[in-house]
Amino acid sequence: MVASTSDIVATLRAAGCVFAEDEARLLTDAAGDADQLADMVARRAAGLPLEHVLGWASFCGLRIAVDPGVFVPRRRTELLAWQALKLAEPGAVVVDLCCGSGAVAAAVAATVPDAELYAADVDPAAVRCARRNVPSGHVYEGDLYAPLPAALRGRVDVLIANAPYVPTRAIDLMPPEARLHEPRVALDGGADGLDVLRRVIDGAREWLAPGGHLLVETSEAQAPVLLGAAGFAGLRPRLARDTGLTATIVIARAPQTTRTPS
Structure with missing residues (x-):
């Protein structure tokens, strides 16, 4: 079953994500299918930085690739x-x-x-x-x-x-x-x-x-x-x-x- 946006937002908010709505949108856009989306939401809710889950960070209008374990540009x-x-x-x-x-x-x-x-x-x-x-x-x-x-x-x-x-x-x-x-x-x-x-x-x-x-x-x-x-x-x-x-x-x-x- 595909999780609704409201369910994703609720999961992220419960995990302490301040910008849960924005993160839900980014994760949904990045996921290739429902299974991948569920996995990404779970990893983010477990505390992995959003940029490590997405695989990129926004910086000066660019998408910067950020691998797991690499410092996230602020x-x-x-x-x-x-x-x-x-x-x-x-x-x-x-x-x-x-x-x-x-x-x-x-x-x-x-x-x-x-x-x-x-x-x-x-x-x-x-x-x-x-x-x-x-x-x-x-x-x-x-x-x-x-x-x-x-x-x-x-x-x-x-x-x-x-x-x-x-x-x-x-x-x-x-x-x-x-x-x-x-x-x-x-x-x-x-x-x-x-x-x-x-x-x-x-x-x-x-x-x-x-x-x-x-x-x-x-x-x-x-x-x-x-x-x-x-x-x-x-x-x-x-x-x-x-x-x-x-x-x-x-x-x-x-x-x-x-x-x-x-």
């Missing part, structure tokens, strides 16, 4: 993408670190003509996903800058990083969808949440072209620390915010002159 990260798109001119060299599913890199590929696009992530599952989402780019597996081609040093116009920034102690307070179904390496930023972002900032000068920009997502509370770190690293930082998305971005520009070797 709506607030669209601010990171929009700011990067403002700075990336045609033909720009763009690097997306901690790329996850490749959502930001995909937005760049879809918008910036002739972009020379590179991405990297330490999670093999994320790398496989990103390679599907960004077939025109080069996606590497490894820790931050380590897997990037050495020839990129001093050539990167826009360097993007949506690195983990949740403090370790706060992981257990996250919604079960994230805590149980996304890789911890994509969430845990260390004691104060900034371990990985500090490393991103520390290494940025070596990779940025003169006048190039580093963009990192963070929280409002953490932003002052990163502004200071960027200034200490010889970059000129500023903030971008979107209250509707509850998003905060640190944007740091490299000097116009090439760094003098020590």
Whole structure:
């Protein structure tokens, strides 16, 4: 028997899905038949992220493939993408670190003509996903800058990083969808949440072209620390915010002159 829309909505609402009506519509549209729909509803009601059930997430008007176990791109990260798109001119060299599913890199590929696009992530599952989402780019597996081609040093116009920034102690307070179904390496930023972002900032000068920009997502509370770190690293930082998305971005520009070797 085919479940009615009202039955699906009731099942999802009972499972705690806030936007049950919208989710019911998406699941119904995605299902190939009644059996598949029943299975998808059951998996969602059991707590699997909607994007993992559907197999995709909406991001900057694109459908981004998201495999089970891969970090789901957040709506607030669209601010990171929009700011990067403002700075990336045609033909720009763009690097997306901690790329996850490749959502930001995909937005760049879809918008910036002739972009020379590179991405990297330490999670093999994320790398496989990103390679599907960004077939025109080069996606590497490894820790931050380590897997990037050495020839990129001093050539990167826009360097993007949506690195983990949740403090370790706060992981257990996250919604079960994230805590149980996304890789911890994509969430845990260390004691104060900034371990990985500090490393991103520390290494940025070596990779940025003169006048190039580093963009990192963070929280409002953490932003002052990163502004200071960027200034200490010889970059000129500023903030971008979107209250509707509850998003905060640190944007740091490299000097116009090439760094003098020590």
